[in-house]
Amino acid sequence: MSLIAITEVKKRFGDVEVLKGINLDVERGEVVAIIGKSGSGKSTLLRCVNGLEMIDDGSIMVAGAQLINDDLHLKALRLKVGMIFQQFNLFPHLSAGRNVMLSQMVVKKTPAREAEAMARRMLERVGLGHKFDAYPDQLSGGQQQRVAIARALSMQPMALLCDEITSALDPELVNEVLAVVKELAADGMTLMMVTHEMRFAREVCDRVVFMHQGRVHEIGPPEEVFGNPRTPELRQFLGAQLVV
Amino acid sequence: MMTFTLWDILRNLLLAARWTVVLSLVSFVGGGLLGMALLYLRIGKARAGRIFVQGYVELFQGTPLLMQLFLAFFGLGLFGIDVPAWLAAGLALILWTAAFLVEIWRGCVESVACGQWEASASLGMGYVQQMRYVILPQAVRVAVPPTVGFSVQVVKGTALTSIIGFVELSKAGTVVTNATFEPFTVYGLVALIYFALCWPLSKSSQILERKLNVAHRDH
Ligand SMILES: Nc1ncnc2c1ncn2[C@@H]1O[C@H](COP(=O)(O)OP(=O)(O)OP(=O)(O)O)[C@@H](O)[C@H]1O
């Protein structure tokens, strides 16, 4: 059974239907890249999977449990699926270490000592063991994003959703974050990532999803999607990308 | 005719200024506590609570403080309740202060970036946990300067209570003027005392704002 099963999902904002019936199954340990033009609904899809937006129709199952809109179910869902945002969204009033400790302590009621040990391990894992006491505004964008990854990992999710996590970074900081993601992928983490890094998608992902006007327009392994695009929309999209 | 030295005048005014200070403190602390309770409703999930506080704020911000004082003083009298001036003054000022503080604080809570809500939600936190550990700690920092700044308005607001007969600094000014026939000296001193009370507050509000802007966190 798929870890994440998205079936006929529809989502509208007011009169605009942004997702027009999405079907997508993500297997355990699979790394899926989502590409597509601005406004094609990529972020909305990820946000629906994390329960940040409520779907209007269809169903989303994570590890066999249906996504239902109430506090208890949402919390259970979010323990299974973590999310990393374009703007990092670290808590600015807490040190890096405290950022990673907080949700463990208040959501999982982990004792402070264990939460700290976990935080140190996770920061180590993203190469920031020495920044435990640094505050977010003392860190570079790339470092902040790695802390955000450590924070999500500390909750031991089954899958991570990444929404353009390198788009807010200076070019020279992109690779340090992608390297961390690559390692996660190698460790078997299930990843759904919206990205504009076509080269990265090609190298690391098992499947690539091309979204167009609220639909999954093409889907397949990266060699096929990048090497042999079948629809004119995808060809046009890829043609507009600088480096493939 | 008796003569008054400058010291006589000043001494009487300073004695009355104690009541200005007491009334300001009571109004600010009382209004702050009530404001917190109202804030809890205002940003809470219950629609009825939000609407109630909105109405409350509009009522107290949309009418002059003087009318509120009159209503507290004379209005309750109509029901046969004998309200002493100090009680009416304290009550009206507490309600008035709360109406302004709750709006200042709501703005501060809403100024916290929406990404903070989403990030904490995606980590599994519930509404109360988000508020307590993520949103309020950031909002409080933003709230300190305008809150201290507003205390100046409270101090100045107490002057109106002289009209319902509460003897604080302004009322004492009138009384002393009637005895000395030296309005310029007396009200000049009254103004100076108000300034001495208010200036440190507004100055510290400015300094706090600058400080909190520079160091955006606690170490
Ligand atoms: N909260 C919202 N309210 C109204 N419309 C929204 C909202 N969020 C997204 N939209 C609209 O939904 C459409 C899809 O948005 P979405 O953010 O999912 O696109 P995207 O594929 O992530 O684009 P980008 O590459 O620019 O991030 C857009 O037209 C956007 O304007």
Ligand SMILES: [Mg+2]
């Ligand atoms: Mg997007």
